[in-house]
Amino acid sequence: MKILLMIFFILFFISCSSPCSIKLDTRTPSFCFEVLENFLTKAPNKESILKLFSKPRAIFKDEKNPKEESWIYDHPIKGYQEWAFEFNENGETISTSYHPSGDSFPEFSLLNIEKRWANFKCEHKIKQILMPGLIKHIRYLTCANEKRYVEYNKYKEVWSITVEK
């Protein structure tokens, strides 16, 4: 019985670990949502992000205003970009973006996000972007007056979730 219980708990913890790459033990989809939805107010600066996520893989300066920058974090195993934080010139966080990995389904499915943000007046939209030689269309769910933005592809797979201040 003890062995069975041990196996159960080991398997349980493996199965419940999520794709959300954060230093903390709280690697759960709910924590990823916590970061997305509440981080802009709870951890509004670089120091607090450093504490939780450690050093970013890349830092991009804004071309127009070099004092503004973005920090990029990758998925610890797959190496894809997972998080991005944008800072204004005072070092305050102005946007948080999360790129869920495929295996995080269904917590970050379009349907789930739509249900979760039902109170934020969400709308599905398609944006046409004209580039030299290409007419591109972007599908997205926009909520809270464009402050919450979910980009998805033609298969309705969520590419990114962005929350702006």
Next chain:
Amino acid sequence: MKWLPLILYFFIISSAFALECPEGKYYVNEHFRTDYYRTDGTYVSKADVSEYCKNYRNDGPLKIKFWEKIPKGWPFKNEIFKKCTPLEQKNIKNISYSLPKILTYVGKIKILCAKKSDAEDNPATSSPEGKIIVFYDSAFKMDIKRVLAHELAHFLYNSLSDNEKKLYWKTAKWNSKNSKKIPQTDRVIFSAPDGRFNPEEDFANNVEQFLIEPQKMKNDFFEISKYLELLLGTKK
């Protein structure tokens, strides 16, 4: 009683992964389907469709329809459209047979010819969503295989799965600081200069060079070549 933990575990696991699709397929949520007629006239009745997994890129093999009139909603109003000559049509069709299957598995597309592009030095414009490619006069003075491969690569980029696109971004070093803004890259060299502006142009340039000048592509961009070998199915 002693099996309770295992029962619980399998219940949790099965409920967590019930919606996962195997590689190469994507999940379609249960939905109500209204009745409609297929293009071949077959009637499809209305039904409650259960959730299922569907193949990515399921448009079928390429079927080209040459079109003369300006496509509905075409944004470049100053472009003057004309009929593609029989020779141009023949060349385009013949070249399409020589391209990797994944590039031509796009179903029905409209191909048009026009005098000159609104954009400078642009031999063709494509709309992957509208399934339209427009070739300008200058395209036929160049290597048309190059131009067609490039335009179909735009179609392919638009139909990549989330994971395929993520892998391309990782391989080609693209980053997004905020999805509403233009992505940025760590790279400083590109197979064509306009590749530095956005990942889809970079992808199309790389596919084009990979198919036309594979050795140069391999020498200059080894990792991207490896990615394209696998994606395009050209690995020997």
